[in-house]
Amino acid sequence: MELLFAIMVGTLYGCALYLLLRRSIVKLAIGLILLGNGANLLLFSSGGLVRGRPPLVPPDGTVVVPPAADPLPQALILTAIVISFGVLVFAVALIYRTHRALRTDDLDDLVATDRLGEVSEAAHRPIEPVAAGVDPRSDGR
Amino acid sequence: MLLSLATLAVLILLAPIAVPRLERRFGYLVALASAASFGCFGTRLPDLFRDGPYSESVPWLPTLGSELALRLDGLSALFALLVTGIGAVVALYTVGYLEDDPRLTRFWVAFLLFELAMLGLVLADDLLVLFVFWELTSVASFFLIGFAHDRPRVRANAQQALVVTGAGGLALLAGFLLLAQEAGPFRLSELSTTARLPVDTPLASAAFALVLLGAITKSAQVPFHFWLPNAMEAPTPVSAYLHSATMVKAGIYLLARLSPLFGSHPWWEPALVALGGTTAVVGALLAVTQRDLKRLLAYSTVAALGTLVLLLGLGAAAAKAFTLFLLAHALYKGGAFLLAGAIEHGTGQRALERLGQLWRHAPPLTASALLVVLAAAGLPPALGFVAKEAVLETGLRSTAPFVTVVLTGSFLGQTAVAWLLLRPFFARRTPEPSLEHPPHWTLLSGPAALGGAALVGGLVVSWIAPLVAAVANSVTGAAKSQVELALWHSVTPVLGMSVVILTAAALLAIAWPRCASLGDRLALTEPLPERPRGLGRLAPERGYRAGLEGVLRLASVQTRILQNGYLRLYITVIVGTAILLTAATVLRTRGPVASGLPTRTPVDLLDAILVLIIVVSGFVAVRASERLAAVAALGALGFSLALLYARYGAPDLAITQVLVDTLTVVLLVFAFYRLPRYARLSSTATRLRDAFVAAIFGGMMAGFTLLVFALEPPSRISTFFNEQAYPAAHGRNVVNTILVDFRALDTLGEITVLGLASIGVLTLLTYRRGERTR
Numbered sequence: 017m018e019l020l021f022a023i024m025v026g027t028l029y030g031c032a033l034y035l036l037l038r039r040s041i042v043k044l045a046i047g048l049i050l051l052g053n054g055a056n057l058l059l060f061s062s063g064g065l066v067r068g069r070p071p072l073v074p075p076d077g078t079v080v081v082p083p084a085a086d087p088l089p090q091a092l093i094l095t096a097i098v099i100s101f102g103v104l105v106f107a108v109a110l111i112y113r114t115h116r117a118l119r120t121d122d123l124d125d126l127v128a129t130d131r132l133g134e135v136s137e138a139a140h141r142p143i144e145p146v147a148a149g150v151d152p153r154s155d156g157r
Numbered sequence: 158m159l160l161s162l163a164t165l166a167v168l169i170l171l172a173p174i175a176v177p178r179l180e181r182r183f184g185y186l187v188a189l190a191s192a193a194s195f196g197c198f199g200t201r202l203p204d205l206f207r208d209g210p211y212s213e214s215v216p217w218l219p220t221l222g223s224e225l226a227l228r229l230d231g232l233s234a235l236f237a238l239l240v241t242g243i244g245a246v247v248a249l250y251t252v253g254y255l256e257d258d259p260r261l262t263r264f265w266v267a268f269l270l271f272e273l274a275m276l277g278l279v280l281a282d283d284l285l286v287l288f289v290f291w292e293l294t295s296v297a298s299f300f301l302i303g304f305a306h307d308r309p310r311v312r313a314n315a316q317q318a319l320v321v322t323g324a325g326g327l328a329l330l331a332g333f334l335l336l337a338q339e340a341g342p343f344r345l346s347e348l349s350t351t352a353r354l355p356v357d358t359p360l361a362s363a364a365f366a367l368v369l370l371g372a373i374t375k376s377a378q379v380p381f382h383f384w385l386p387n388a389m390e391a392p393t394p395v396s397a398y399l400h401s402a403t404m405v406k407a408g409i410y411l412l413a414r415l416s417p418l419f420g421s422h423p424w425w426e427p428a429l430v431a432l433g434g435t436t437a438v439v440g441a442l443l444a445v446t447q448r449d450l451k452r453l454l455a456y457s458t459v460a461a462l463g464t465l466v467l468l469l470g471l472g473a474a475a476a477k478a479f480t481l482f483l484l485a486h487a488l489y490k491g492g493a494f495l496l497a498g499a500i501e502h503g504t505g506q507r508a509l510e511r512l513g514q515l516w517r518h519a520p521p522l523t524a525s526a527l528l529v530v531l532a533a534a535g536l537p538p539a540l541g542f543v544a545k546e547a548v549l550e551t552g553l554r555s556t557a558p559f560v561t562v563v564l565t566g567s568f569l570g571q572t573a574v575a576w577l578l579l580r581p582f583f584a585r586r587t588p589e590p591s592l593e594h595p596p597h598w599t600l601l602s603g604p605a606a607l608g609g610a611a612l613v614g615g616l617v618v619s620w621i622a623p624l625v626a627a628v629a630n631s632v633t634g635a636a637k638s639q640v641e642l643a644l645w646h647s648v649t650p651v652l653g654m655s656v657v658i659l660t661a662a663a664l665l666a667i668a669w670p671r672c673a674s675l676g677d678r679l680a681l682t683e684p685l686p687e688r689p690r691g692l693g694r695l696a697p698e699r700g701y702r703a704g705l706e707g708v709l710r711l712a713s714v715q716t717r718i719l720q721n722g723y724l725r726l727y728i729t730v731i732v733g734t735a736i737l738l739t740a741a742t743v744l745r746t747r748g749p750v751a752s753g754l755p756t757r758t759p760v761d762l763l764d765a766i767l768v769l770i771i772v773v774s775g776f777v778a779v780r781a782s783e784r785l786a787a788v789a790a791l792g793a794l795g796f797s798l799a800l801l802y803a804r805y806g807a808p809d810l811a812i813t814q815v816l817v818d819t820l821t822v823v824l825l826v827f828a829f830y831r832l833p834r835y836a837r838l839s840s841t842a843t844r845l846r847d848a849f850v851a852a853i854f855g856g857m858m859a860g861f862t863l864l865v866f867a868l869e870p871p872s873r874i875s876t877f878f879n880e881q882a883y884p885a886a887h888g889r890n891v892v893n894t895i896l897v898d899f900r901a902l903d904t905l906g907e908i909t910v911l912g913l914a915s916i917g918v919l920t921l922l923t924y925r926r927g928e929r930t931r
Contacts, residue, residue: 017759017761018757018758020765021768021866022866023768023859024771025859026856026857026858026860026862027771028771029858030851030854030856031775031855033854035779036725037850037851038725038838040833042829042835046778054858056798058858065805068805068806070806071806071891073882074889078883078884079882080882084806087879087895088875088895090892091896094813094892094896098911101820102911102914103914104821106914106917108824108828109921110921112922113921121834121838122838
């Protein structure tokens with residue numbers, strides 16, 4: 017079973033990386049989800065596999081009776097699942113706004129502001145309408 | 158000592174509130190505070206002469222073994238008197254010079270910061286404290302030079318001064334650290350008295366070279382002298398204070414302070430004599446060919462600084478001459494700068510050939526000018542005369558004859574500059590430049606005070622003798638010594654040389670128009686242009702410019718390579734680095750992967766089917782050509798994962814995964830409806846390359862997972878939770894107790910992250926202003 021888990025983790029990471037390397041901005045979001053799942057599974061594996069024995073204190077005792085699944089990775093993953101969901105929602109909202117503003121699905125169209133000394137005209141294209149008579153490239157001085 | 162520093166610090170904090178109310182009158186306050194400090198240091202002198210050095214300290218950075226330790230000995234006292242005394246005069250002068258400039262607040266903050274830093278620098282007894290103050294003077298100098306920051310030239314020159322002195326400061330820090338490692342304590346007093354540096358180790362030599370580099374950049378020695386004339390863009394009070402009397406002497410101070418330690422180093426004498434001698438001659442030559450009054454004085458200051466370094470290089474025999482010349486130069490050169498500022502303020506003119514006949518218009522200014530010129534030229538009653546005698550005598554006594562030649566040449570240039578200061582007042586000139594308004598009394602008092610002090614210094618030279626002796630003790634490291642000083646020595650060869658220098662310098666000053674046109678022809682009179690010609694082609698400043706351009710070009714090239722704006726390249730670099738490092742580690746250690754595949758848990762058919770669904774869904778999500786297909790695959794993947802979690806003892810995970818996965822699918826279905834359709838944007842080659850990288854990465858992570866399985870699971874932390882969940886947290890679900898009890902703060906952080914994300918989403922979705930109507 018351990019081998020199968022390893023293959024599963026590797027597949028999820030590989031697929032996620034492939035999607036992250038795509039230029040399409042939507043695929044980036046799907047890649048993020050896969051990456052989150054892969055990371056959670058890796059974390060889960062770090063506690064070892066114990067089938068069918070959750071870490072619960074039995075009603076008649078005060079301590080968990082081993083063998084039981086490791087509670088610590090589970091607690092970590094719980095946090096991770098929720099946070100990656102928050103990140104995903106933010107990313108999707110950001111992608112939505114970017115798409116609405118710039119009308120592009122191609123990440124390569126978004127590089128202009130990142131590059132030194134060769135900022136193209138397009139990067140200065142104002143997103144919001146400019147009042148008449150004001151040069152959009154001037155910064156107010 | 159601490160009180161003086163504290164007073165200045167309080168004034169700095171007070172300045173932003175007080176200057177707008179008091180306006181120019183704040184200058185009187187600064188002058189008063191400086192004068193009070195001057196008085197304090199002055200009254201300390203008798204105790205100092207009788208009981209020796211005096212220390213104060215406050216703990217600071219105890220882990221580094223560093224304290225805010227201050228120490229007043231002869232050398233510190235001399236510098237502290239100069240800093241506070243000239244500071245008071247210059248502050249008073251500034252009242253009349255800047256008048257009601259709108260940038261007064263900024264000026265006074267920087268000025269006070271400088272005074273504080275300079276005073277701290279000369280009083281510091283701890284290497285690190287000294288370094289901090291050293292850097293502070295560079296920073297304050299940057300703001301003061303860049304005072305008129307709306308002119309590009311001013312900004313460039315301020316930056317140049319900061320880069321040159323700042324780079325020297327870095328060298329100095331490295332030198333100090335080496336020094337502390339080699340010689341032990343951070344205390345200067347211990348370094349120069351008890352600790353003796355083993356002179357022949359490479360570490361000691363490196364420390365010396367680095368400290369020397371720091372000192373000569375600060376004190377504008379050739380080839381780093383160029384920043385000083387360029388710094389003349391500063392307001393004139395700043396030039397007088399920082400760039401002739403105090404800050405440029407910080408390097409001299411440091412060398413003098415460390416001379417007991419480094420003086421026996423075999424490089425000390427050759428390095429200092431060569432650097433100082435070159436600077437003394439080059440500065441003098443450049444000075445007499447200038448047309449601009451302030452640049453003239455700046456180059457003459459360079460020559461004087463070179464003379465001082467040369468004298469330090471000559472060792473203990475020159476200590477008396479060094480002290481006298483240091484004191485005399487600070488007084489008369491400060492006065493000369495203030496005089497130049499008063500002339501410029503009155504006439505709006507700084508070019509020497511356009512000035513003349515001012516004595517008719519401003520008799521009081523002429524009177525103070527005469528004081529300054531007599532002091533600067535070194536005529537008999539002046540302190541400069543005594544100093545010059547002492548320096549020349551030292552030169553004659555030294556074994557190398559060229560020292561005398563160098564000193565004579567340098568004095569010739571410096572004295573000619575002094576005589577040239579008479580030109581604006583007496584040279585015939587048509588049309589006569591007019592004085593726009595009579596100078597404010599504060600403008601007259603500055604040059605008069607400093608020039609007068611330098612002039613009468615020679616008369617009371619016997620009073621100065623104990624101070625000179627104390628300074629000489631600090632420089633040589635001797636315990637106690639006596640110095641006899643007199644104004645008149647009877648007729649000696651040195652007197653003859655003095656007379657010759659005075660006469661020759663006067664002739665040189667009369668022939669100045671020829672010198673200046675020679676300077677024009679060699680392209681020396683103007684600041685270095687973009688395309689240097691004449692001797693400007695040899696200027697060391699070109700090296701500075703080339704270095705600066707090189708750094709900028711390197712920065713932009715490497716930024717363009719590393720910061721290219723393509724997310725996928727960033728990811729490739731990060732992942733590639735991770736893969737390479739992992740591969741290298743695995744190959745080097747041959748980790749437990751080689752010991753066989755772990756098969757602790759038997760394969761279960763249902764689990765295997767779930768794993769298969771997950772793997773297939775992953776590939777479907779990648780290969781899907783429709784957005785909805787990808788979302789459906791993600792849903793299948795998430796629910797299978799939840800089932801797996803449930804079967805492997807994690808019901809809480811399963812519940813959360815189901816909930817979040819449902820929400821994700823719903824979100825994506827809604828959002829993707831508004832997002833663009835899939836497009837195929839990459840070429841097949843790119844896709845194959847990415848697939849290759851992804852496959853390697855996936856393989857690596859699979860191997861990593863196997864490695865994790867092969868390791869013995871770390872049980873200690875979980876054992877604690879398993880045992881304490883019920884007794885301590887009163888919960889039977891261990892995972893829940895961890896989340897809400899043992900690690901509750903983490904959960905709070907998680908909630909915060911979610912809150913922030915929702916604020917961000919809300920902002921993004923409700924931000925309507927940027928919408929374009931289409």
